[in-house]
Amino acid sequence: MQGLILEGTTEDSVRLSNDIEIVGDLEPRQVRVEIHAAGVCGSDLSCVHGKYYMPTPLVPGHEAAGKVVEVGSAVTYCAVGDHVILSTFSNCGHCPECEGGEPGNCRTAGLGGLKQPYAEGDQALYNFANLGAFVQETVVSENQCIPIPKELPLASASLIGCGVITGTGAVFNRAQVQLGDTVVVIGSGGVGLNVIQAAHLVGASQIIAIDRVPQKEALATQFGATDFVLAEGDDFDAVAAVKELAPGGVNHAFEVVGSPKLLADALNMTRPGGSISAVGVPDLTATVTYGFQALHQNKRLLGIRAGGARPRKDFPMLADLYMRGKLKLDEMISNTAGLDGIQDAFDALKTGAEARTVLLPHG
Numbered sequence: 001m002q003g004l005i006l007e008g009t010t011e012d013s014v015r016l017s018n019d020i021e022i023v024g025d026l027e028p029r030q031v032r033v034e035i036h037a038a039g040v041c042g043s044d045l046s047c048v049h050g051k052y053y054m055p056t057p058l059v060p061g062h063e064a065a066g067k068v069v070e071v072g073s074a075v076t077y078c079a080v081g082d083h084v085i086l087s088t089f090s091n092c093g094h095c096p097e098c099e100g101g102e103p104g105n106c107r108t109a110g111l112g113g114l115k116q117p118y119a120e121g122d123q124a125l126y127n128f129a130n131l132g133a134f135v136q137e138t139v140v141s142e143n144q145c146i147p148i149p150k151e152l153p154l155a156s157a158s159l160i161g162c163g164v165i166t167g168t169g170a171v172f173n174r175a176q177v178q179l180g181d182t183v184v185v186i187g188s189g190g191v192g193l194n195v196i197q198a199a200h201l202v203g204a205s206q207i208i209a210i211d212r213v214p215q216k217e218a219l220a221t222q223f224g225a226t227d228f229v230l231a232e233g234d235d236f237d238a239v240a241a242v243k244e245l246a247p248g249g250v251n252h253a254f255e256v257v258g259s260p261k262l263l264a265d266a267l268n269m270t271r272p273g274g275s276i277s278a279v280g281v282p283d284l285t286a287t288v289t290y291g292f293q294a295l296h297q298n299k300r301l302l303g304i305r306a307g308g309a310r311p312r313k314d315f316p317m318l319a320d321l322y323m324r325g326k327l328k329l330d331e332m333i334s335n336t337a338g339l340d341g342i343q344d345a346f347d348a349l350k351t352g353a354e355a356r357t358v359l360l361p362h363g
Contacts, residue, residue, distance in 0.1 A: 002361065003118070003135030004339055005125060006058045009050030014060070016340055022139055023119050028074035029142045033084060037158035038133040039063035040345035040357045042189065042258075043281065047128055048346070051283045058126040059118055061133030061359075062088050063162035065154040068145060069137070077142045077312075083154065084145040085161050085319070086138075087311035090130040093143060103143075104305050134339060136361045146315040149323060155336060155358045156329035159190070160318050162306070163356065164329065166279065167194025167256070169307020169314060171202065175252045175275045179203035184242050184269050185225070187256035188216040189349075190332060190356045191279060193223045195254045197328055200224025201321075204252075208245055210238055213352040223328060238262070242269045250274060258282040264290040272297035279304045332356045338363055 003020040007013045026032060038061045046052060047060055068082045078084055091098050091106035098106050117139045118125035118132065132138055148157055171177050183199045185192050188211040199207050200223065208227045209220035217228040229241045243249060249271035255263045258280030266276045267290050276299060295301060321327035334354030337344060338361070345357035
């Protein structure tokens with residue numbers, strides 16, 4: 001079958017193969033899924049650039065939806081023919097964290113695991129983030145398959161698995177933004193737009209979006225931003241710009257770019273008693289430096305891992321919001337392409353001019 005293989009740490013080390021195979025038979029609680037849509041996320045580009053220090057060769061991709069084509073003998077969560085969103089959480093379901101409702105903190109099989117479910121000839125291939133989604137079929141654990149209504153377009157549904165849950169979950173699950181709160185969102189890409197629309201859904205009174213790309217203003221406004229700040233030049237003072245719009249700072253600041261400097265800025269944008277959510281992921285060796293006073297006065301600095309998701313609860317909720325016209329998904333898709341369109345998708349991510357490209361492995 002066809003799929004993408006990453007062999008190094010540069011964009012030109014990603015190649016299209018027609019000879020990828022799934023290795024072995026299904027285990028009792030495994031599911032084989034035909035992937036019909038896979039979003040291209042900033043994390044995919046970070047993986048390709050070596051920021052996550054993954055072994056190669058590797059099948060990239062982690063934000064996907066498709067159809068169940070085979071199930072193991074003990075599978076009960078889904079059935080052949082189901083349309084499903086795929087989750088990166090290959091959690092065990094039995095450790096104290098899983099049983100306590102925190103699958104992202106699973107002790108034994110949490111987010112970002114690596115297996116080798118594929119091969120190209122004699123060469124075993126790893127999968128990125130428990131999935132490896134840039135391929136026509138994949139094998140995952142049954143708890144990674146969340147059934148959705150068949151009326152929900154799979155291209156739109158695919159975005160729920162990462163960009164949508166990361167952004168909305170940061171608001172709903174971690175920061176717990178309340179009616180009337182004020183919010184700033186640094187970065188208006190795919191994840192940032194979902195922070196914006198989640199804050200709008202819960203009734204935030206002011207949502208300030210910050211981005212360096214002028215074209216993002218229209219998108220940010222469409223998703224619910226009340227103000228847009230264009231970050232022009234390296235010397236731009238984002239803290240001053242925010243405090244001009246929200247004197248005293250905001251209740252909640254979300255850093256979605258993955259920049260240690262911007263995270264430090266987010267602390268200074270927040271009023272006493274507020275929260276700062278580190279949503280973006282920098283190089284995993286990065287450190288953040290900030291003055292003590294920036295976090296003083298009862299502020300909360302929150303780590304955000306995939307939106308603090310509980311996929312089997314959150315994904316159907318988000319799908320339902322979309323079906324009722326409350327959640328924007330179609331509007332996030334700027335472009336679709338086959339697997340051979342991956343470089344154009346990466347180029348679009350680097351320019352920041354669009355929200356998401358969705359790859360369609362079956363055309």
